[in-house]
Amino acid sequence: MVERRPLSNLIAHLILWAGVIVVVFPVYYTLIASTHNPRDIFNGEIGFLPGGVPTENYKAALFAGAKQVKTTPATVMMLNSLVMALMIAVGKIAISIVSAYAVVYFNFWGRMAAFWTIFVTLMLPVEVRIYPTYKVVADLGLLNSYWGLSVPLIASATATLLFRQFFMTIPDELVEASKIDGAGPMRFFWDTVIPLSRTNMAALFVILFIYGWNQYLWPLLITTDAGMDTIIVGIRRQIVTSDANTDWHIVMATAVLAMLPPVAVVVFMQRLFVKGLVETEK
């Protein structure tokens, strides 16, 4: 800040608060709605204060699901989402760190071709290649399975590029010192590259976990068995557009539950990468 004036401070705060309200209000309203009984919600009588039946609603959402349309209980869906998000996050990090290591440190035939091939996949997110990918997954018999949910989303270039950029900043002397110390490529990878990448891995984990958790289109396509529904897909299934009433209290409770794991991941991992940022050398 160049200078501080009361008026500009006030304007800045007003803008900030407006932003906060825009973001927080829907979340708050969801939270409130999830504690009211279905009749009040339907009549539009819930106001801005918590209702009286939080435990009942959450119990129903967690263990029973919506009643009007039969849906999977949130516990099962959250487990599905969790497994998928973890597989995507861990799988992506594992594959990209290895491929980035290969592209940066090994001089093999077709190295640049490999790099560009990886790079080009940036232009091909799942949505673009969804039909061929679906066909492949179906032919492999992976519909309605965790592998089918996660593997097609694991292959991507973003993480590989990120690790590549990071590896390029590791000084060559470190590689040479390792060579002289007698560490082969595998030792160097485990003893030096992985520990140095820890903060990058933590940051990526957060991003990829949330990316995996929030997947909608792909899980919707390849899961037909309600027992394999992820929670994001599940919320949509709970909302009925005709014939019956939507159990809004269950939808709201499920929505709140769906928000918790990403928040938890951010909160826990935050400590790791804030520490990493502080300790960055030089």
Next chain:
Amino acid sequence: MRAVKKSYGSTQVIHGIDCEVADGELIVLVGPSGCGKSTLLRMIAGLEEITAGEIAIEGRVVNDVEPKDRDIAMVFQNYALYPHMSVYDNMSYGLRIRGMAKDEIEAKVKKAADILQLGQLLQRTPRQLSGGQRQRVAMGRAIVRDPKVFLFDEPLSNLDAKLRVQMRVEIKQLQHRLATTSFYVTHDQVEAMTLADRMVVMNAGVAEQIGRPLDVYAKPASLFVAGFIGSPAMNFLGGRISSDGRAVELAGGAPIALGNGHGAASGRAVTLGVRPENLVVTGNGRAPDFSAAVTLVETLGADTLVHARIAGAASDLIVRLDGAAVVKEGDVLPLAAPAASLHLFDQDSGKRIGE
């Protein structure tokens, strides 16, 4: 330890260097940036391939031997400590990879830490250390390995001037104490002079001269070596051998008497070299060889450096005088260059002529 002939790269950067090194000797590779000294060191280390010729350590040709099997240890310019490991782990890493027993590693690291006064710091990580301490850890990592050859790649260039002088002394003492054959790369001729048992002065991939520091100083083999070793640099004057062969006639005119035995033919175009510390201001009794007008005076305390120009010359001479000398700009100094301190170089090839 026998280092033989090497050349390297598609564009040749090292044009065949021969050097035999005795056990326990400290060889300094010195030269300006880009002269190939670091490349040469890295070839000894095995980090660069050797295109031609061979390098042997204790009679074993190591051209195709991996760095880790060459029995060498290297200290890098930026230390290359593993940033995520403690000092202890940094020093013991190479030993652990070689599968040495834990207690043996501990004894070795402890011994090295004692030598380098790192005992208090073993549990710290490199980022918690000062530059000088990191430097010591990098040396410790080399010492614990107990190698046949130490390789130092400009290890002091990241330190401040005071610490550099201190570490220079420590390296010298350490090397004497361990009596391990060492190669030391630097671009600093003072470091080279003080550390070397023998030095290799390199220029553009060629070893211009290999010899003991004082020999190199006293009898530089070429114009390049003469200009590079010694500070301030040697003065060069263009001239021609007089018809009687006993003097050099400078471009400006005055002849400067030469000693006997230079072996250069009359009329040959030469460059005359004379070090700033060898030039004397003539007082009573002796006729000056030439006189020069003072253009700049640098007082360093112990010495005074006088920049002076001979009438008609293209550049200044530097004369090193006693700190007590009273000289000011515009003075005309009568100067003499004793015959014994003169160096003659061929004007075309730059090679030294005669003794």
